Amino acid sequence: MSQCLNPNCLNQNPPNTNFCQKCGAKLLLAERYRAVKIIGKGGFGRTFKAVDEFKPSQPFCVIKQFFPDAQGTQNLEKAAELFAQEAVRLESLGKHPQIPELLAFFTQDNRQYLIQELIEGKNLQQELETTGQFNETQIWDLLNDLLPVLEFIHSQQVIHRDIKPENIIRRPDYSGKKGELVLVDFGAAKYATPNTLAVTGTVIGSAGYAAPEQAVGKAIFASDIYSLGVTCIHLLTQVEPFELFDVSENDWVWRDFLSSSISDDLGNILDKMIVGATKKRFQSVEEILALIKPDIFDSSRSEKQVSDFSPSASIPEVELSSEVGIDYGDLHDFLAAKKWREADIETARLMLKITHQESRGKLNIRSIDNFPCTDLQTINQLWVKYSNGKFGFSVQKEIWESFSNQTFYLTYEKFGDRLGWHSIIGWTNYDNLIFNVEKAPDGHLPAMFAMSGNWVWFMELGKLFSALIKRLKNCEI
Structure with missing residues (x-):
């Protein structure tokens, strides 16, 4: 099928149709990208699964269309800025195998479009709903797989600001083994410099996963560490983050929801990842890797x-x-x-x-x-x-x-x-x-x-x- 991209139409058309049979809108973007179906909708617009007809193999890709729900000139301008920002961040991060590759960014019919690599597979929230709570081994695997990605992102002076189970996708592995994890959705990402870190920025991120300082517009690199830690305790307990935090005691109580015990090593690392006070939290990914992989990241030498x-x-x-x-x-x-x-x-x-x-x-x-x-x-x-x-x-x-x-x-x-x-x-x-x-x-x-x-x-x-x-x-x- 060929999906119409006109937000007021969205008609499904027969394959290889060049113009929508209902509204007459052009169906090919940049003369090469054809939307197949809607696969998501958020505050900034819609996401479509698409085909790149320019390449002989006609591979699948993703079309992100900017069509915000935001009202008011200022909100619309900010939403447009954040959408364009995602393209800039993806381009700056290059072709890391665990980050979606940016393929194109352009405007057509007065709407912005971002074309990126399609990451096949389920996200971790879908895995959690299908198979239940993660065990300790799975969390260690997650940390070993994702921390180097986060280290790379931070080395490029980028703060993701929206790490959560829905934004971590596991590539399918047809050999029977689980594939590598991919960190997606850089729409909230921020380029971090001493100047930008010193001022209050946009309050952004997903409730429950965003660090306290991020919730007031002061995101730092350690904010991503916090979000990843909260993601881990959510996967371990299958309980929403808000329920894992005791407001009256101002403390996390996630261990109360475990179905089986975990090691002190993992528990202590997770506790330090999610502590609210930034000075008591891990300051960098390297600090965590030094504990998990001391043979590689040994700051004190053998x-x-x-x-x-x-x-x-x-x-x-x-x-x-x-x-x-x-x-x-x-x-x-x-x-x-x-x-x-x-x-x-x-x-x-x-x-x-x-x-x-x-x-x-x-x-x-x-x-x-x-x-x-x-x-x-x-x-x-x-x-x-x-x-x-x-x-x-x-x-x-x-x-x-x-x-x-x-x-x-x-x-x-x-x-x-x-x-x-x-x-x-x-x-x-x-x-x-x-x-x-x-x-x-x-x-x-x-x-x-x-x-x-x-x-x-x-x-x-x-x-x-x-x-x-x-x-x-x-x-x-």
Whole structure:
């Protein structure tokens, strides 16, 4: 059949018809996309299953038509903006296998249309209604499958803002195994920058699944973590989220609705995903993955790797050697006394002195390229020795290389996240660094040598660190 797209008609026509037999409207969009049937309707318009007649295989796709229920000029303009925004977000996310691919976005007959890949299969709400409550293994599988997708979305500075069972579709797997999960419907997605995160935005999201801060227009990356956590407890209990939260106690009571017990490991992770206070919630997907997949996302490195850097192993003593006559006595004393801030400032001072950049006040790529290997080795070994393998250039190099298969921008941003130099609100002010070996992330120091003034300027620092990694390799550090 050929479905008419005129919102006032919607007549079903015989196959291969070019014009609606009832209203005369053109049935082909952009001379190639033919709607077959309506498969959904929401506040922004209708969704149609369609065929791409331009391709020889004539594959199925999805047509999203903007035809909002919103009333009033301001509401209509906002609805149109959000609809167009979905196209922008899908395009920016590229061709991730677990995100619908954007095929086209255009206007025809004064209506906006978005064409995207059709994701066959049932969504998780349909699965829940068909097969009942999910068990612990299914929830672990869900987290393992979806968290990397969410990590990718956030790395592109996008907050989904509408994660719920209906927006997670499982691809069919004809081998008898369940297929991978796909995250759909980016109509509510937001591009997150320090400026957009600092202001109150549109209140959007699905009731029960939206985090408290999102409900007042302050969505952050951790808001998606909250929604995914609520999705998990809904699937575990088959009870609506509102009923899983005790308003009088201001606390979740989802365990009261479990038909079978779950492990403390899973329970504790879910609890931290759905806590209302954002500072007590997981701040990033990487934090959760570090618990679920410690062999891949291990922020503290293995015992063997740490022992390789420990003072009692490969570097019991450090020779304060220098190719250019630098006195490392003060740096040694600061580090031995665990005075991390003073040691960091002294490191930056010495590096500027070694490279003759004192008047400029910061390093550049050329100065890094020519940094004496002996001095680089001495500074690194002092930091590694007295931090017991937690701080130092070699630690930073190891973290950088763990992301080396990514794009430069993604490598550098993930690097900043792991070192604690970067967060959802941008790059960290120097005064907000953590000068405590117990609390700071691995590789957190030294830091001042890489900072421009009090703030990290990400592009300059990214290039600087890329040059430093290359120099460390050349110096066999």
